[in-house]
Amino acid sequence: MTGQKVVAFRSWGKHFLIVLPRLTVRIHFLLFGSYSINEQTKPAPRLHLKFKNGDIFFYTCSVRLLEGDPDEVYDWTADVMSDAWDPKKARARLKAIPETLVCDALLDQDIFAGVGNIIKNEVLFRIRVHPESQVGALPPRKLTEMIREARNYSFDFLKWKKEFVLRAHWLAHTKSECPRDHVPLTRVKHLGKARRRAFYCGICQVLYR
């Protein structure tokens, strides 16, 4: 990497990419990762890049090198925040896995790259779909909504995150009462194949089977 110029900073889903002429550094921040620019703010950086005009530090993250052109590695149409995001492709991919529970489908990075557990819970609450619904049982309009809100909520997430008000906007995730029906939300510790936390309302979120 020494002496090579950064060609681009990019992202695909939860991957942050530092593109150099012959290789790409792939950062994944996992649960607790962070970065700082110019000053080191934490004890042990996983990666420290020095440039003529400054520095970048990455902490507690996964760092991997990718050979070659990222356009050969990544399918940008699957990235929910990309300009290249293609909802029709997402729909086709979902059609191929009708038995899959929607709670697992939303976390599938090959379909919804970038969507995580918080977004999963909030999207399903917004569209009033029970997390254990089967993809193939969703009415066409609900499927459309799920695909649309996966992208939509991701942009809300980013906006609120930057304003430090993300948590304040959660309607279901970690909540104990349904803001619509004022009944206790169901909290499941390990739901679906992904075995991730789920928060949902048994009244307004419809189970499609």
Place this chain on the structure above:
DNA sequence: TATAATGTTTGAAC
């Protein structure tokens, strides 16, 4: 203060 989680990879176990 102890606990659990916004996520992924690895490797053992089945």
Place this chain on the structure above:
DNA sequence: AGTTCAAACATTAT
């Protein structure tokens, strides 16, 4: 050979 599962990573809010 395929899947399933827990551990590991190590920080932070609750």
